[in-house]
Amino acid sequence: MKLKNTMTAVAALALLLPVAACSPSAPKDGAESQTLNVALPTHAWTNAIKESIPEFEKASGIKVALTTFGEDQLSDQYNVKLNTKSKDFDVMMFRPPQDGKLFVQNGWLAPVDDYLKKADAGYKWDDFLPATVDSVTVDGSVYGAPLITEQEVLYYNKKLLAEANVKVPTTMEELEAAAAKLTDRDKGQFGFLSRGQLSASVTQFSSFLYSFGADFDNGKKATLDTPEAKKAYEFYGRMLNQYAPPGTTEMNWIQAMPIFAQGKVAFYTDVSSLSPNLDDPSTSTVVNDWGVAPFPAGPAGSHPYNISAWALGINAFSESKDAAWKFMEWATGPDMSLKLQQKGQSLARASLYSSAEGTKGFRDDMIAAIKTSTAPGVAVGHDRPLVVKVSEAREIIGKPIVTGIDGGDVAGAIEEAQTKYQQFLDEETKA
Amino acid sequence: MSSKRLAYPIFRIVMLTVVVMTLVIPFAWMVLSSFKSNLAITDPKQLLSFSPTLANYETxxxxxxxxxxxxxxxxxxxxxxxxxxxxxxxxxxxxxxxxxxxxxxxxxxxxxxxxxxxxxxxxxxxxxxxxxxxxxxxxxxxxxxxxxxxxxxxxxxxxxxxxxxxxxxxxxxxxxxxxxxxxxxxxxxxxxxxxxxxxxxxxxxxxxxxxxxxxxxxxxxxxxxxxxxxxxxxxxxxxxxxxxxxxxxxxxxxxxxxxxxxxxxxxxxxxx
Missing domain, CATH: 1.10.3720.10 (MetI-like)
Structure with missing residues (x-):
């Protein structure tokens, strides 16, 4: 009898536990239509706009609920939740180069063309940098407002250059000569550094490719084996093989940037948005010694990428699209853009780089580099192939880079990559 | 004789060291790094000698x-x-x-x-x-x-x-x-x-x-x-x-x- 009671109690407890445990949850469904769910990455922009959100809530009467995730985790959220037509978020910050084509093809992003037509004249859509507008446009429709822009630039260590009496290079040839002069393995000092990891290297290699007069493809045909592309592959691989610290084939910016920040490397090509790390005394020993220059010119001139790394879009399944647009219009409008730019963000509106107010938070050499890079006819609007399965393409394209760094047979690797990439493109256009 | 008798203890010590090091080094690196500034973490010279800080735990x-x-x-x-x-x-x-x-x-x-x-x-x-x-x-x-x-x-x-x-x-x-x-x-x-x-x-x-x-x-x-x-x-x-x-x-x-x-x-x- 006693035993039976105990067993009943245990069973009852087992049934109750999950129910009791769910009490502190918050139901998030559209019960209150005026709550806007905004999904953002952990990014300096997110931190900067957070403080201003109460102003928006007050002016619009819309309550904003923010969720933030790491970059890749945010992408995972979208991939799982939007697959089930989730209404969990209304406004979504996304990465046009990496996710844009996929999200549009899956019908997850709502086009904003109609909103742009109706938008207030003060919003000034034509102020956005053309290359960034391209990155959120698919088949003639606009799917978001560009936020953060990024260009590839040449970081250099002023102290090392002065010691060796080397000028800041403006061409690839000068860069190689300077890197050779500044490499002193016995002292643990190296001339050049850039990303060398299979997939991560592709974006930083892209500017080299464009500046040698090549591209990944022409939309249908792979162009990795043109004479220009071959030269770019050989150059990038050779630079990292001969003048860079060991182990570059495992390096993304996470590994490479700290080596430059420790003052051990003379030249480092990477994205402009990394510069706050170099200015922070808690992560950098080169706070007073680093400089930045526009991307050096190759045989075809200087053609760094200029991309919209992040954009704001609207979930196609959202039931509060009008409110979502209101938030987007406010967050990417001229006033808020200026405010965030002054907090150190590099935003996509052209006017910000020509006014003294917009460039207040920037170093002179950074502003000069950005301006040179974003001038019409210089910048290229993509830093990776414009395809749906970006990760797969990057792994194919990165192979010859890694082969080059390891000192292997680059020509053979290019041939193989060209064949594979062509097959990849054929399948992608078929689908 | 004596060399044979020594072989096993030496083998034992070497293997134990290898296994323990493989398991412990990442853990030790993690614990040490948690008491370092970001700058000290990326500087190989400060691997073991650094000025400890509790700032990370405060964060x-x-x-x-x-x-x-x-x-x-x-x-x-x-x-x-x-x-x-x-x-x-x-x-x-x-x-x-x-x-x-x-x-x-x-x-x-x-x-x-x-x-x-x-x-x-x-x-x-x-x-x-x-x-x-x-x-x-x-x-x-x-x-x-x-x-x-x-x-x-x-x-x-x-x-x-x-x-x-x-x-x-x-x-x-x-x-x-x-x-x-x-x-x-x-x-x-x-x-x-x-x-x-x-x-x-x-x-x-x-x-x-x-x-x-x-x-x-x-x-x-x-x-x-x-x-x-x-x-x-x-x-x-x-x-x-x-x-x-x-x-x-x-x-x-x-x-x-x-x-x-x-x-x-x-x-x-x-x-x-």
């Missing part, structure tokens, strides 16, 4: 506010383990005593399915029932993994226990369930400890389920770790301090229950 419990995540992880880990034990242990006993091989194979299938393939249907079901983001959804999801784990550990354990004990208990007047409750369960403490701790550690470390199924209120520690990695900058010091904070409770937990766990893992081989 973890101050700015990053890890306490709620710690509580969430504890609630989910303990609840999913307890409920799984309550359901799984009697189930395993029945399967062991009545040779229900089809049922036990069925449970095993749940372990074989890659859990990532379940995330989309789960999220869909939980979102439709209004449970998405609640403790309940996370506990149920974790139970999907911990329940089969517990059933299989206990299954092997019960099969090793001599059935004579239960039979003589029944001769003395106990029902089969009474014999299970008063005799078998008391003898199974090592197995219960092993199953419980492994299930808890799984839940504590699980990232995938919590990433999709948790909300801002129910976020667990592994997800919160990623707060230290933001676009174009990583707070290595904070990340390492947070990792130590996450690892420490499990270490303490494991040390306390260690003797039971070891006994549980070797119980079968001892009896034969």
């Amino acid at each position: 973890v419990f101050g700015v990053a506010d890890f306490l709620p995540f710690l509580i969430n992880s504890l609630v989910i880990g303990l609840a999913s383990t307890l409920v799984s034990l309550v359901i799984g242990v009697p189930a395993a006993w029945v399967m062991a005593r009545y040779q229900m091989t089809k049922s036990s194979t069925g449970v095993l299938v749940a372990r074989i399915i890659p859990t990532i393939s379940l995330l989309i249907p789960w999220y869909y079901i939980f979102a439709q029932t209004g449970l998405a983001g609640t403790y309940t959804s996370l506990i149920l999801a974790h139970m999907f993994v911990s329940l089969p784990l517990i059933v299989w550990i206990m299954l092997g354990f019960f099969e090793q226990l001599p059935i004579d004990l239960e039979e003589s208990a029944q001769v003395d007047g106990l029902t089969p369930i009474g014999a299970f409750w008063r005799i078998t369960l008391r003898l199974s403490t090592p197995g219960l400890a092993t199953a419980g701790i492994l299930s808890f550690i799984f839940s504590w470390n699980n990232f995938m389920f919590a990433l999709i199924l948790s909300s801002a209120q129910t976020r667990t520690l592994p997800i919160a770790l990623y707060n230290f990695i933001s676009y174009a900058s990583i707070d290595w010091g904070g990340l390492m301090a947070a990792s130590v904070t996450i690892t420490l409770p499990v270490c303490v937990f494991a040390l306390i229950f260690q003797r039971y766990v070891v006994a549980g893992l070797t119980a079968g081989s001892m009896k034969g």
Whole structure:
């Protein structure tokens, strides 16, 4: 009898536990239509706009609920939740180069063309940098407002250059000569550094490719084996093989940037948005010694990428699209853009780089580099192939880079990559 | 002669060093780094000589506010383990005593399915029932993994226990369930400890389920770790301090229950 009671109690407890445990949850469904769910990455922009959100809530009467995730985790959220037509978020910050084509093809992003037509004249859509507008446009429709822009630039260590009496290079040839002069393995000092990891290297290699007069493809045909592309592959691989610290084939910016920040490397090509790390005394020993220059010119001139790394879009399944647009219009409008730019963000509106107010938070050499890079006819609007399965393409394209760094047979690797990439493109256009 | 006698101790010491170093170095690096500034972490010269700082721990419990995540992880880990034990242990006993091989194979299938393939249907079901983001959804999801784990550990354990004990208990007047409750369960403490701790550690470390199924209120520690990695900058010091904070409770937990766990893992081989 006693035993039976105990067993009943245990069973009852087992049934109750999950129910009791769910009490502190918050139901998030559209019960209150005026709550806007905004999904953002952990990014300096997110931190900067957070403080201003109460102003928006007050002016619009819309309550904003923010969720933030790491970059890749945010992408995972979208991939799982939007697959089930989730209404969990209304406004979504996304990465046009990496996710844009996929999200549009899956019908997850709502086009904003109609909103742009109706938008207030003060919003000034034509102020956005053309290359960034391209990155959120698919088949003639606009799917978001560009936020953060990024260009590839040449970081250099002023102290090392002065010691060796080397000028800041403006061409690839000068860069190689300077890197050779500044490499002193016995002292643990190296001339050049850039990303060398299979997939991560592709974006930083892209500017080299464009500046040698090549591209990944022409939309249908792979162009990795043109004479220009071959030269770019050989150059990038050779630079990292001969003048860079060991182990570059495992390096993304996470590994490479700290080596430059420790003052051990003379030249480092990477994205402009990394510069706050170099200015922070808690992560950098080169706070007073680093400089930045526009991307050096190759045989075809200087053609760094200029991309919209992040954009704001609207979930196609959202039931509060009008409110979502209101938030987007406010967050990417001229006033808020200026405010965030002054907090150190590099935003996509052209006017910000020509006014003294917009460039207040920037170093002179950074502003000069950005301006040179974003001038019409210089910048290229993509830093990776414009395809749906970006990760797969990057792994194919990165192979010859890694082969080059390891000192292997680059020509053979290019041939193989060209064949594979062509097959990849054929399948992608078929689908 | 003497060289032969020396060979084994030397081999032993070398192998032990290699194995211990492989296991300990990453852990030691993590603990050391948690007391360094970000600059010292990336400077190989300051590997062992550096000026220690507590700033990273201040970040973890101050700015990053890890306490709620710690509580969430504890609630989910303990609840999913307890409920799984309550359901799984009697189930395993029945399967062991009545040779229900089809049922036990069925449970095993749940372990074989890659859990990532379940995330989309789960999220869909939980979102439709209004449970998405609640403790309940996370506990149920974790139970999907911990329940089969517990059933299989206990299954092997019960099969090793001599059935004579239960039979003589029944001769003395106990029902089969009474014999299970008063005799078998008391003898199974090592197995219960092993199953419980492994299930808890799984839940504590699980990232995938919590990433999709948790909300801002129910976020667990592994997800919160990623707060230290933001676009174009990583707070290595904070990340390492947070990792130590996450690892420490499990270490303490494991040390306390260690003797039971070891006994549980070797119980079968001892009896034969």
